[in-house]
Amino acid sequence: MGEKRKNKNDNINMLDRDFSELDKANMIELLEEFPQKMRDALRLGEEFIIPTNLLPNPTAVPAYATPTAPTSTSTRNFKNIVVLGMGGSAIGGDLLSDYLADELSIPIVVIRGYDIPKFVDENSLVFTVSYSGNTEETISALKKCLEAKARIIALTSGGxxxxxxxxxxFPVIKVPAGIxxxxxxxxLFFPILKALERLGLIKEKSSEIDETISILQDLxxxxxxxxxxxxxxxxxxxxxxxxxxxxxYGSEGLLEAVAMRWKTQINENSKWPCFWNVFPELDHNEIVGYEIENNINxxxxxxxxxxxxxxxxxxxRQKITRKIIQGKVAEFIVCPTKGKGKMSRMFSLIFLGDLASYYLAILNQVDPSPVACIEDLKKELAK
Incomplete structure (x- = not known):
């Protein structure tokens, strides 16, 4: 990491010039192309062939359903939806859980680890998500889901x-490699959303999708x-x-996982400490941490x-909390959602956080793509 600069104009100049020497993997292109990637991800979810044992009334359909064929609104007897994943591969499950909380009558549970809860059984729909296909914890949990006879769909680039x-x-939704x-x-979000839609578990989202793409193109x-x-x-x-x-700081419901996403993006892209919490929970504990004025705050x-x-x-609550702690921290910045639909509100802030964490990496004079600490840890675990 290079020398720290405190001159604001120097920092602005750094962000307004070419920084391809730092961004060796050209992450900025991936981030800026989010609307196009969203369309491609939706296509994968639409073209994915759903096995008959996952469909409503499976005895009444041919061996494999036509990829784009709509499904019945009556569903097979799933009692829960489970998403297995770690790190960036798990966040899609968290976002889906928040996004669909007031629509799904069964829970979405995200499992980050080697083991699975006892409730996972033949009535569980399990999305096993590992971008690389080699995530140690996810593979372990998957094997236990197989033993439990859960219904499984994988989302991976291979491995x-x-x-x-x-x-x-069990079926695989194959995603592009090299990212x-x-x-x-x-x-890691939209193919699962499309699969749930085609299984009849949720309503179709075309209007929200159109609004989200339009807003993200503007942003x-x-x-x-x-x-x-x-x-x-x-x-x-x-x-x-x-x-x-x-x-x-996010809020219960729609922006809880979004706040966590901001935190992890700043950790991984910017190589910088960051923490997160949500209203109203933080008003019952974290707010007290600002009572004593100190250099940390x-x-x-x-x-x-x-x-x-x-x-x-x-x-x-946010306004009152801000009034209480405003003078005890360096700054309180409000970043509002864009759009009316839940999807656009969620992804407008995800997009802002992703780009902000990228530009913070540039200010820190680090390449946003490599995660050396994680790779070092994996090497040590492999010994």
């Missing part, structure tokens, strides 16, 4: 997971590398967070992810 799918005859998992979020122009800092909210957020400790910058269509009571 051991693809091999296990052939050996155990950092955290930059492949469209491929891509606003947040792109060529857009100057004075007109670019993602760059402004990065400039504000530089040399400070970011705390990301003065380094804190809070990013509040504001759902403009969210609960009024949560917004009132």
């Amino acid at each position: 051991k997971l693809a091999v296990l799918s052939q050996e155990n005859n 950092q998992p955290r930059a492949a979020i469209s491929y 891509s122009r606003e947040y792109c590398a060529k857009s100057p800092s004075e007109n670019n909210l993602a760059k402004k957020v990065a400039l504000s967070l530089y040399l400070h400790l970011p705390l990301i 003065r380094q804190v910058k809070i990013i509040y992810l504001q759902d403009k269509e969210g609960l009024l009571r949560v917004e009132k």
